Amino acid sequence: MEPTIGLLLALSFLVSLLALTFLIWAVSSRQMAFNQAQARTIFVAGEEGHADNPGISPNADDDTHHFDPARAGIDAISARPVTILLTTAVLWLVVGSIFGLTASLKLHWPDWLGDEAWLTFGRVRTIHLNIVIYGWSSLGLLGVVFWVAPRMFHTRLRHPHLAEVGALIWNLALLAAVFALATGWTDGEEWLEIPWQIDMLLAVASACFVLPLLRTAAARNVHHIYVTGWYWMAAICWFPVLFVIANLPGLFVGAQQATVNWWFAHNVLGLWLTPLGVGAGYYFIPKIIGKPIYSYSLSLLGFWALALFYSQVGIHHLIGGPVPTWVVTLSIVHSVMMFVPVITVAINQHVTVAQNMWAFKQSIALRFVSLGAICYTLASFQGSIEALRSINTVVHFTQYTVGHAHLGAYTFLSFTLFGAVYHMMPRITGCSWPWPRLIPVHFWLVVIGFTVYFVALSIGGIYQGLAMLDATRPFADSVILLKPYLESRSVGGALMTLGHFVFAAHFAAILLQRRPAAVSSAPMTQPVVAA
Amino acid sequence: MNRILPLSILALAILALATLMLVVVPGMQINAQPATPGLQPYTAIQLRGRQTYVSMGCVYCHSQQPRSTDQGPDGERGWGRPAIASDYAYDSPHLLGTMRTGPDLSNIGARLPNQAWHLAHLYQPRSVSAWSIMPAYSFLFEVKERAAPGDVVVRIPNGRGPKHGVLVAKPEAIDLVAYLQSLDRTMVAPAHAERDDGYAKSER
Numbered sequence: 001m002e003p004t005i006g007l008l009l010a011l012s013f014l015v016s017l018l019a020l021t022f023l024i025w026a027v028s029s030r031q032m033a034f035n036q037a038q039a040r041t042i043f044v045a046g047e048e049g050h051a052d053n054p055g056i057s058p059n060a061d062d063d064t065h066h067f068d069p070a071r072a073g074i075d076a077i078s079a080r081p082v083t084i085l086l087t088t089a090v091l092w093l094v095v096g097s098i099f100g101l102t103a104s105l106k107l108h109w110p111d112w113l114g115d116e117a118w119l120t121f122g123r124v125r126t127i128h129l130n131i132v133i134y135g136w137s138s139l140g141l142l143g144v145v146f147w148v149a150p151r152m153f154h155t156r157l158r159h160p161h162l163a164e165v166g167a168l169i170w171n172l173a174l175l176a177a178v179f180a181l182a183t184g185w186t187d188g189e190e191w192l193e194i195p196w197q198i199d200m201l202l203a204v205a206s207a208c209f210v211l212p213l214l215r216t217a218a219a220r221n222v223h224h225i226y227v228t229g230w231y232w233m234a235a236i237c238w239f240p241v242l243f244v245i246a247n248l249p250g251l252f253v254g255a256q257q258a259t260v261n262w263w264f265a266h267n268v269l270g271l272w273l274t275p276l277g278v279g280a281g282y283y284f285i286p287k288i289i290g291k292p293i294y295s296y297s298l299s300l301l302g303f304w305a306l307a308l309f310y311s312q313v314g315i316h317h318l319i320g321g322p323v324p325t326w327v328v329t330l331s332i333v334h335s336v337m338m339f340v341p342v343i344t345v346a347i348n349q350h351v352t353v354a355q356n357m358w359a360f361k362q363s364i365a366l367r368f369v370s371l372g373a374i375c376y377t378l379a380s381f382q383g384s385i386e387a388l389r390s391i392n393t394v395v396h397f398t399q400y401t402v403g404h405a406h407l408g409a410y411t412f413l414s415f416t417l418f419g420a421v422y423h424m425m426p427r428i429t430g431c432s433w434p435w436p437r438l439i440p441v442h443f444w445l446v447v448i449g450f451t452v453y454f455v456a457l458s459i460g461g462i463y464q465g466l467a468m469l470d471a472t473r474p475f476a477d478s479v480i481l482l483k484p485y486l487e488s489r490s491v492g493g494a495l496m497t498l499g500h501f502v503f504a505a506h507f508a509a510i511l512l513q514r515r516p517a518a519v520s521s522a523p524m525t526q527p528v529v530a531a
Numbered sequence: 532m533n534r535i536l537p538l539s540i541l542a543l544a545i546l547a548l549a550t551l552m553l554v555v556v557p558g559m560q561i562n563a564q565p566a567t568p569g570l571q572p573y574t575a576i577q578l579r580g581r582q583t584y585v586s587m588g589c590v591y592c593h594s595q596q597p598r599s600t601d602q603g604p605d606g607e608r609g610w611g612r613p614a615i616a617s618d619y620a621y622d623s624p625h626l627l628g629t630m631r632t633g634p635d636l637s638n639i640g641a642r643l644p645n646q647a648w649h650l651a652h653l654y655q656p657r658s659v660s661a662w663s664i665m666p667a668y669s670f671l672f673e674v675k676e677r678a679a680p681g682d683v684v685v686r687i688p689n690g691r692g693p694k695h696g697v698l699v700a701k702p703e704a705i706d707l708v709a710y711l712q713s714l715d716r717t718m719v720a721p722a723h724a725e726r727d728d729g730y731a732k733s734e735r
């Protein structure tokens with residue numbers, strides 16, 4: 001393997017050289033000049049120092065709400081694409097949860113709904129995964145992006161119609177994908193099940209989102225690009241590239257295909273959903289509190305460390321498998337290095353909330369978002385530890401991983417999204433939430449449901465792994481001992497699903513509510529200049 | 532950071548680096564190895580069966596990658612010698628799997644070669660192991676008044692079969708079992724095979 005190692009060394013040298021050149025350029029052209037004042041670009045004059053908690057509390061007078069005519073004009077333009085994205089996302093959440101719950105029940109009632117191929121566990125589970133990832137999480141977070149970006153950049157959204165077209169194609173492609181998967185038409189790799197023909201449609205749709213975001217950023221009325229913008233712009237560039245490479249048909253086989261598979265599967269989390277979610281946290285937390293983030297310069301380190309380390313963690317899914325030792329080790333090292341970006345984000349987001357606990361009590365949107373941020377920290381710590389060889393041996397092939405997946409994909413992303421939706425919808429529709437008391441009901445259903453879900457699978461998964469490692473115990477032991485844990489997961493999952501029904505009903509109600517005439521603002525024709 | 536272009540370019544460069552490290556270089560190493568000597572390409576029937584395995588999502592419960600004895604008791608359970616990259620030279624999509632709700636199937640053809648056993652198990656896993664949580668694939672079978680010539684008749688133990696008529700395996704079930712029977716990676720691994728040796732005990 002002499003040539004390979006030589007190549008790797010030459011390569012890492014080249015990369016460091018490039019990075020150094022970039023750094024010199026950046027410092028010399030003052031790209032790195034960084035100060036806390038830039039953290040305030042998310043506010044307009046008069047906003048800082050006031051909590052921003054619109055349309056949520058039962059008593060409307062409690063809402064300190066800074067009305068800004070420029071913002072209202074900006075919002076009127078993004079409202080349509082954002083409403084399309086969020087509405088379809090919520091629909092997918094409901095459908096995806098039903099499939100998730102069905103898959104969960106089938107694991108302990110294996111003969112329930114067993115007479116038809118499309119209802120078999122392998123298909124229901126696949127449909128669940130693809131709906132919650134590409135439907136709920138991706139579309140929902142894109143909705144957040146197109147709502148927040150124009151406000152953050154203090155200018156109206158460019159190419160709103162392109163974003164709408166993207167949303168439309170994306171939804172149609174996903175619908176086709178669900179039918180394909182139900183009938184057994186699949187590419188067969190985890191996270192890449194959607195047939196590549198349909199994936200190409202999704203790739204086109206994702207490309208439709210690039211221009212609106214980048215053009216809006218280019219036309220911004222503030223000098224500085226706030227940290228959220230870095231995460232989102234990077235993510236929106238990464239995704240189409242990732243998605244197309246991973247789905248090119250006939251390029252990879254066998255063990256190499258497995259490395260491509262997990263390179264993609266972890267990057268779709270690390271370079272797509274995570275930056276979208278972290279970026280959302282970086283915006284909503286200071287925005288709702290009305291105070292800038294704790295240490296703005298730390299956020300730069302966090303961003304580039306995430307890009308460098310997260311992009312190379314994927315092969316920790318193949319520990320102990322038939323791929324070269326060094327790639328596995330590389331991914332383990334990067335998994336552990338993920339502590340760096342995660343801790344920087346944690347300091348910034350959690351300290352900001354901790355210093356303003358009054359806002360946490362007052363705003364349920366903040367409660368969702370910051371709980372999501374906390375779960376990002378926890379899921380990432382858990383992931384770094386799970387990648388260690390000694391731990392991975394026990395938990396790798398078990399339900400423990402599913403618990404971990406939901407701590408990340410569910411609590412981090414979904415809670416962030418729930419909070420974002422509660423915050424955004426009153427502005428989008430111009431109405432308050434019709435039944436504010438339902439919001440805590442939703443909150444507690446999903447929090448309690450998830451806790452049951454996670455605790456059950458984490459404990460059950462460890463026992464399952466230990467039983468499989470013990471040569472004196474028959475394999476059957478690992479299956480039999482798991483059943484009560486799988487049943488508990490179904491209980492937790494049912495509570496979560498119920499919570500999603502409550503959320504979706506409330507969402508439908510605010511959307512269909514008749515708007516008060518005063519707020520149905522006329523479309524702005526003049527270019528908007530922010531205060 | 533106030534420039535969009537450098538940001539996007541650097542972000543994409545980092546992705547390119549990751550692609551090089553996780554996809555290109557390991558791929559070159561893996562592809563430099565010929566298929567494990569003795570490994571047979573799949574026949575047309577086995578490939579059809581493999582397609583059913585893929586479309587039913589068996590991979591979400593069954594891995595096909597035995598670990599080394601230094602890591603776990605896979606060998607003692609009869610799941611096979613440690614998997615090496617060249618064992619998968621004919622596999623697309625790969626079916627390594629990440630879950631062991633059920634046993635590893637890399638060598639199921641060598642361990643359980645009996646067609647009748649597999650057919651009964653697929654029709655109703657709990658007819659074979661009462662504790663099983665594997666789904667029943669009864670829709671790969673049909674109940675007939677009487678078997679036609681050439682039909683593969685399946686007998687289900689423990690009274691778990693249909694009450695009337697005879698149970699006949701559809702072609703999908705027969706092909707799927709042919710695929711399972713073909714899963715045999717018991718041939719000797721060549722000396723310089725690629726696999727994750729990170730658990731190897733130090734005497735190696």
Ligand code: HEM
Nearest residue numbers: 097100101103104125132137401402405409410493496497
């Ligand atoms: C609403 C209640 C939910 C239930 C009952 C549920 C249940 C399940 C089940 C049973 C699986 C299959 C696990 C296996 O193969 O053994 C699964 C997988 C998965 N679900 Fe959910 N789920 C729910 C919501 C969600 C949501 C909202 C998300 C993401 C936003 C999500 C993300 C995932 C992911 C990423 C996997 C793949 C896990 C892996 O392969 O390790 N789930 N879920």
